[in-house]
Amino acid sequence: MTAQLGVLFATVAVIVFSAVGFYLYQALALQLQDRDDVDLVERMLQIRHLLEETSTTESIRLDPHRFLDAVDLRRGLLLVIEDSSGRALVHNTAERRFAQGGFVIPADAVPSTADTRPGALADGANLRVISASGRIGAGDQLVRVSLARTADERLAVLRAYRLKVWAAAIAGAVLTAALGYLLARHGLSRVKALAGQARQVTAHNLEMRLDADAAPAELRLLADSFNAVLDRLQSSFNNLSQFADDLAHDLRTPLNNLMIQTEVAFSQPRESEEYQRLLSSNYEEFGRLARMVESMLFLARADHDQIALSTERLDAAEQLAVIAEYFEGVASEANVSFEINATGVVWADANLLRRAVNNLVANAVRYTPAGGVIGLEAVQGAEGVTISVANPGAGIGAEHLPRLFDRFYRSDASRSSESSSAGLGLAIVKSIMALHGGMASATSERHGMTRFSLFFPTVRA
Ligand SMILES: Nc1ncnc2c1ncn2[C@@H]1O[C@H](COP(=O)(O)OP(=O)(O)O)[C@@H](O)[C@H]1O
Ligand SMILES: [Mg+2]
Known part of the structure; x- marks a missing residue:
């Protein structure tokens, strides 16, 4: 039972830790994605600002560094700026697919995290993407800016976190199982103590009782019931042994009489009247024995409900x-x-x-x-x-x-x-x-x- 409780504790611990870990993991994943989206929006605002400070598309193409400095390729940021005919003015990646299709924020709308969407690279890697139109200088000329961030960094953080959650769940389960085992053993030690006391009860010390007061409340009822059983057993046992004593004692007297009388008669030759007297005296004793045995049998049969009443x-x-x-x-x-x-x-x-x-x-x-x-x-x-x-x-x-x-x-x-x-x-x-x-x-x-x-x-x- 102790080991069983330990295993049970461990199972519960694994389930609880896994559930909590899973929840925390999902929460973290959402939070990291949120953070990436906010970052994309901020950078988009920055690029729009840079565009406003430029005069022509040509000047953008000739001096892309101002824009490229705003993004960091090593941190997984991708940037493509295209003019209205779809020609790339600035780009830090050969990948152009993420820049095509999808919702484009109009030039006079302010980008927000609600405008970001998922995307993918040719090799299947996940992206968060935002696209917006930007006005060059104060004029009417528009370019399209597409910004994306690969999930690499986010996934690496999550991977590390996942490992930690698993390690914590396993360690927690092992610890809980060990503690559960110890607790169960401590709790059951009282049961063991009672069982030990119960084991000592034999026919020779039926007066022994379990120490119900020392038992915990939950076991006191059991101990009390056991003691009540012992009370009844002891009283029946005493009656029975008293009965056996009395029976032996009461059978001894007539048997002794029979033996002595017969021995005396045997000790020397007797007249036939003397034998007759002996036999009639013996007959009386036999009668007494027979009546006693008959009474005993009657009582035993009545005890066992073997007497049919009409x-x-x-x-x-x-x-x-x-x-x-x-x-x-x-x-x-x-x-x-x-x-x-x-x-x-x-x-x-x-x-x-x-x-x-x-x-x-x-x-x-x-x-x-x-x-x-x-x-x-x-x-x-x-x-x-x-x-x-x-x-x-x-x-x-x-x-x-x-x-x-x-x-x-x-x-x-x-x-x-x-x-x-x-x-x-x-x-x-x-x-x-x-x-x-x-x-x-x-x-x-x-x-x-x-x-x-x-x-x-x-x-x-
Ligand atoms: N009417 C009575 N007056 C006085 N004592 C009695 C009477 N009936 C029974 N007893 C007592 O009860 C005892 C038990 O009676 P009983 O079971 O009939 O046994 P027994 O008659 O074999 O002695 C008797 O030994 C006697 O001491
Ligand atoms: Mg009588």
Whole structure:
């Protein structure tokens, strides 16, 4: 880019210098021609004056030097004076062609530069010509005076000037290209510096940021955007590595249990009931692992939009009644009961709706003290239906609420070793709500009600 800018600068410089040079050259050419014309007119006036001081054509012919002195052949001035019959009285050149034809200024008219005209010599050289009638003495006798100047001198000046213009244009272009290159390099050095900083960002130092304040205004936007990308990457990356950590940690516990139990069983011969007990215990652990892997797969598929929804109109009260019935056994075992209070129509995938609410109810049953009543509610709003599961209990600390729906997040460490708790239930609820374009939220009071709410927006055709 730097070299490209340099070349661009040079091209522009050549064009500009050439244009200016061409203009100046034309102006000079015109001015030089003007000067020659003025000179011709002045000399014509001088010769007329000399003619007035003469008495006869014969005296002119016999003494031509007075007239020839008025012109200088070496400076390219040509003179021919003819009498009325066309005989040359005075001439300093054999060339007579320029003296023939063309406009002749009358004897009583004053010559001016407007009376000059172009002419040419036999060899093609350019001339400026002026012709005028002149009165001899005070009488009526007229002669014709033709004066010309070759362009040699003028052309020599112009030739020299042209060379200078070309030299200046080339030197100017080279200089501009060099300066342009330096300027571009200086300007781009800031870009290079930013690129250098960007290059240092790796997975191990995602917390690094480009120094946007040090960047010039035009690049600050780019640096800020890049930093924003890094922010998002860092947060995703942190989530991902946290997730991997948690996953490894949560798989380790059931696997260790399986290994230890099996090793102990192997250490000596056992009765067949003992093997049976081991197998049934292992079966439980396998079940936990399988459920966890299934949940992970569900979350991954939901993340990648690989879950197809078959959304339908569902009666909220009906759905909650089915769920309450499903949990009846577990609830009576825990000595808790359900109270349904629901109206409204939910637009949802029946299986996923049940899965989401099941997760909430399973939690509620686990955290409700004996004798407690779990509320299953549905409220129809203008935009959709909110289904909520509310239970009394110790409640969830406010510091946990924002992270409750994160994968593997558990607010009470004491329960985390329980076989049924993997901390994925609410993450799945959140995924399901995202699939429906809805939202999951939670509120909790210490030693009061804990309420999880699911908002399902109404689907309009
Ligand atoms: N109704 C509730 N009352 C108190 N705490 C709850 C309730 N529901 C969920 N939690 C807290 O939220 C955490 C995450 O729940 P969840 O994702 O379902 O995981 P899990 O049930 O496997 O522990 C639970 O470990 C628990 O600490
Ligand atoms: Mg749960």
